[in-house]
Amino acid sequence: MLEEVKIGVGVAAAATFFALANPAEAGIADWNVTPLSADLDGWLGTLGGQADAALYASDQPGGLGRAGTTGNLQLDGKLERLFDNGWNVSLHTSFEAWHDRLSGDNYGNDVIQKLYGSLLIKYGRFEIGQEDGAAYKMAITGPLVAEAPAIDDANMSFFKTPDGEAFTDFFDVRTGVFASQNFAKFSYYSPRLFGIQIGASYTPHMAKDVLPFLSAGPHVADRQHNMMEGAANWEHHSGAWTLGAYGGLALAWNAARTSGHGNLYDGAVGWQAQYNFGEETLAVGGAYHQSNAYGFDPGNAFARGETQAVHLSSTLTSGPWIFGLEYSDGIAGAQGAAPRLDAKGYETAVGYQLNSSMQLTAGFQQLDDRQSIGTFYNGKPHIRMNAGFLEFNFHV
Numbered sequence: 012m013l014e015e016v017k018i019g020v021g022v023a024a025a026a027t028f029f030a031l032a033n034p035a036e037a038g039i040a041d042w043n044v045t046p047l048s049a050d051l052d053g054w055l056g057t058l059g060g061q062a063d064a065a066l067y068a069s070d071q072p073g074g075l076g077r078a079g080t081t082g083n084l085q086l087d088g089k090l091e092r093l094f095d096n097g098w099n100v101s102l103h104t105s106f107e108a109w110h111d112r113l114s115g116d117n118y119g120n121d122v123i124q125k126l127y128g129s130l131l132i133k134y135g136r137f138e139i140g141q142e143d144g145a146a147y148k149m150a151i152t153g154p155l156v157a158e159a160p161a162i163d164d165a166n167m168s169f170f171k172t173p174d175g176e177a178f179t180d181f182f183d184v185r186t187g188v189f190a191s192q193n194f195a196k197f198s199y200y201s202p203r204l205f206g207i208q209i210g211a212s213y214t215p216h217m218a219k220d221v222l223p224f225l226s227a228g229p230h231v232a233d234r235q236h237n238m239m240e241g242a243a244n245w246e247h248h249s250g251a252w253t254l255g256a257y258g259g260l261a262l263a264w265n266a267a268r269t270s271g272h273g274n275l276y277d278g279a280v281g282w283q284a285q286y287n288f289g290e291e292t293l294a295v296g297g298a299y300h301q302s303n304a305y306g307f308d309p310g311n312a313f314a315r316g317e318t319q320a321v322h323l324s325s326t327l328t329s330g331p332w333i334f335g336l337e338y339s340d341g342i343a344g345a346q347g348a349a350p351r352l353d354a355k356g357y358e359t360a361v362g363y364q365l366n367s368s369m370q371l372t373a374g375f376q377q378l379d380d381r382q383s384i385g386t387f388y389n390g391k392p393h394i395r396m397n398a399g400f401l402e403f404n405f406h407v
Contacts, residue, residue: 040331043367044407053092060086061406063114063159067169069398071178072389076396081167083110083159085124099131103142113177114159114167117185118193125193126221138198141221143191145198145210146259149244150187151281153296153324156335157372160402162356163298163322163339164189169398170378173388178396179378182306182354184341186298186322190261190277190309191238195223206247214238214263217310233272235263235309253285257298265312271347273314277302281322290329297323306343306352318343331364350384372402 046059064082069075086108091101105125107116118124127140142148152163159167164185168177196214216236218228228234240261247254263275283296300307303316320341327334337358345351360374378396380387387394 039369040366046407051090054090055092056088056090058086058088059407060084060108061404063167063402063404065114065160065167065169065400065402067398067400069169069396071170071396072391072394073173075171075173075388076398079113079169081111081113081169083114083116083166084108085116097133100128101131102128103140112175113169113171115177116166117164117183117189121193121219133202135202136200138200139196139222141193141195141219142198143193144188144196144212144214144238144240144261145200146188146212146240146242146261146277146279147191148198149200149208149210149242149257150259150279150298151244151255151257151283151296152186152298152322153281153283153337154285154294154326154335155324155337156326156333156360156362156374157370157402157404159404160358160360160372160374160376160400162337162358162376162378163320163324167402169376169400170396179354182341182343182352182380184320184339184354184356185307186279186281186300186320186339188240188242188259188261188277188279188300189307190235190263190275190302190304191240192217192309194218194228194238195220195225196238197223203246206245208244209242210244211239211241214240230267231310232267232269233310233312234266235275235312236266238263238275238309251287253287255283255296257281263309263312271313271315273303273312275302275304275309275312277304277307277309292328293325294328295325297321305346305349313346316344316346333362333364335360335362345383348384350382353381355379368406370404372404373400374402375399 046057048057062084068078088104106123125142127142129138155161168179170178191214194214196212198212200210215223216228218226220226242259245256258280260278279300281298285294301319304312322339324337339356341354343352356378358376362372364370376398381393
């Protein structure tokens with residue numbers, strides 16, 4: 012019954028977006044949608060979002076490989092006001108209207124993903140609430156053709172376990188620092204000066220109760236608290252070149268330590284270089300992420316643990332076409348009874364930008380996973396899976 016309700020909400024929300032669209036021209040290339048907006052007594056309210064849907068055909072051992080569909084729908088709202096003194100005050104929200112078992116998000120598929128307020132003044136931007144941390148928000152990890160079906164920080168999977176869940180959930184490989192997830196926090200972002208912007212966040216507890224300190228979160232073993240994170244992001248434009256670099260670090264203290272576990276450290280660096288040839292644009296980039304949290308789970312940080320991930324990618328854009336290659340490799344070191352995990356991924360993709368609101372992406376993906384102890388559902392410690400997909404993205 013709950014799944015039917017979620018599907019109904021998702022379909023209704025998507026239908027609302029399309030019904031309120033205002034085609035600029037008859038041709039699809041000129042058709043686009045802007046967020047819904049309303050003036051609420053001096054406050055400007057906007058509603059946007061995005062929908063992802065994909066057809067896929069997968070090849071998995073044990074006869075699980077088959078053709079199927081997957082998708083999700085996210086809605087984003089904002090209420091803001093610009094005051095006479097130049098201050099901009101706003102309230103942001105993001106929630107998942109619908110998803111299936113192979114698609115979702117990085118926040119445990121919470122209905123309310125983000126709910127936070129921000130104050131923008133000439134000295135920077137201050138934020139408070141349930142949102143991403145600075146080290147994740149400012150990350151640069153390499154160019155992508157499409158975000159949802161990417162193999163780094165994926166929000167869409169084409170492979171499933173025997174019980175129908177996304178296979179990639181066993182190890183969520185990502186190269187941006189995501190330790191504070193969408194736990195309630197305070198954040199600050201400086202103005203960009205000489206191409207450099209810095210950010211910092213403080214997350215008192217692993218709790219999702221909108222405002223910091225309202226809750227200490229679940230009282231479980233090895234929970235982290237007093238999480239401090241910082242990040243720096245650099246951008247530079249010179250002629251046909253656009254360069255970018257990033258560094259982020261998160262530290263936290265174990266509030267209920269058990270044997271072998273410890274305080275959290277989690278850091279990453281990334282870069283991207285782009286060159287415009289005139290008709291075409293070539294971009295390359297990558298990132299490296301290391302943490303003592305097993306599988307990048309902040310509630311499972313070991314005193315001598317090490318999980319790391321590498322991501323490399325490139326794209327070539329020509330008019331509405333975008334061609335891309337992506338490689339990802341994540342390793343979680345063995346800890347006690349927990350095995351060493353090695354999750355490699357490869358992807359080639361071609362995207363076509365139909366207009367400013369819609370993109371079609373076709374691609375091929377291979378995952379090559381190993382574990383040192385135990386076996387996967389195929390009865391072996393190694394499994395290799397392939398999939399072809401056609402993904403449609405609509406965003407406002």
